[in-house]
Amino acid sequence: MLRRKSFVFHRNCQLFERRSSKLVSTIVSTFTAYYVHKWPEFFPSMPLEPCCLPTFDGRAVQYPSVRNLRDYMSWRQVDCHINNLYNTTFWNMVLKGGMSNTDAEQELKGTVSSDKNEILFSRFGINYNNEPEMFKKGSVLYRDFELQPIERHQAHQQLSKPREDEGYTEDGEEPSQVSKTQREKQKKLQRKADIAIAYVDIIKDEFWEQRPWILSNRAGKLRGS
Numbered sequence: 174m175l176r177r178k179s180f181v182f183h184r185n186c187q188l189f190e191r192r193s194s195k196l197v198s199t200i201v202s203t204f205t206a207y208y209v210h211k212w213p214e215f216f217p218s219m220p221l222e223p224c225c226l227p228t229f230d231g232r233a234v235q236y237p238s239v240r241n242l243r244d245y246m247s248w249r250q251v252d253c254h255i256n257n258l259y260n261t262t263f264w265n266m267v268l269k270g271g272m273s274n275t276d277a278e279q280e281l282k283g284t285v286s287s288d289k290n291e292i293l294f295s296r297f298g299i300n301y302n303n304e305p306e307m308f309k310k311g312s313v314l315y316r317d318f319e320l321q322p323i324e325r326h327q328a329h330q331q332l333s334k335p336r337e338d339e340g341y342t343e344d345g346e347e348p349s350q351v352s353k354t355q356r357e358k359q360k361k362l363q364r365k366a367d368i369a370i371a372y373v374d375i376i377k378d379e380f381w382e383q384r385p386w387i388l389s390n391r392a393g394k395l396r397g398s
Contacts, residue, residue: 193233306372317369318393362392
């Protein structure tokens with residue numbers, strides 16, 4: 174079973190002196206360890222067997238701009254939806270429809286989203302739109318600060334050309350004039366922030382408009398402060 178995870182580091186990140194091999198090996202090994210550790214909590218009736226333990230691979234990719242990064246994340250969310258719709262349809266055909274894996278795979282070959290939605294609804298009474306957002310959109314984890322209301326007519330301008338006096342440049346890069354004291358203050362605020370998990374649309378601008386700190390690497394206002 175395939176599990177895709179993406180970990181995003183800001184372009185100014187200096188962790189492990191930016192050595193890609195060190196970043197990848199540490200992230201993959203840490204993620205795998207926690208995945209195995211948490212397995213019994215989520216699958217108590219399915220103990221892991223030595224013959225088929227979870228394993229993961231990884232690679233580091235550099236994106237030249239914020240727009241490129243957003244395009245990548247959007248593609249990942251679309252991919253999540255496509256895979257989940259296929260798997261939901263496939264396993265209903267097998268488990269509820271009594272089809273073999275081969276027959277179900279053959280029938281789904283060449284189908285589009287509307288075909289799969291029709292199979293789910295007509296045969297199994299399932300409206301895919303009512304499926305949990307967690308499975309359709311995936312899980313998004315981020316540092317959680319107070320959401321920022323942004324006027325619609327300002328949204329495109331603020332996303333495409335962030336103001337340097339707000340602490341970052343057009344591509345989301347921290348200006349060189351930011352002092353060491355300011356950087357340390359930002360790091361402290363980031364460490365204090367909770368980690369939120371959400372099942373939301375990250376393709377549209379709204380998610381990023383309300384959470385400008387994600388792309389700017391500039392801490393927002395702590396909730397309740």
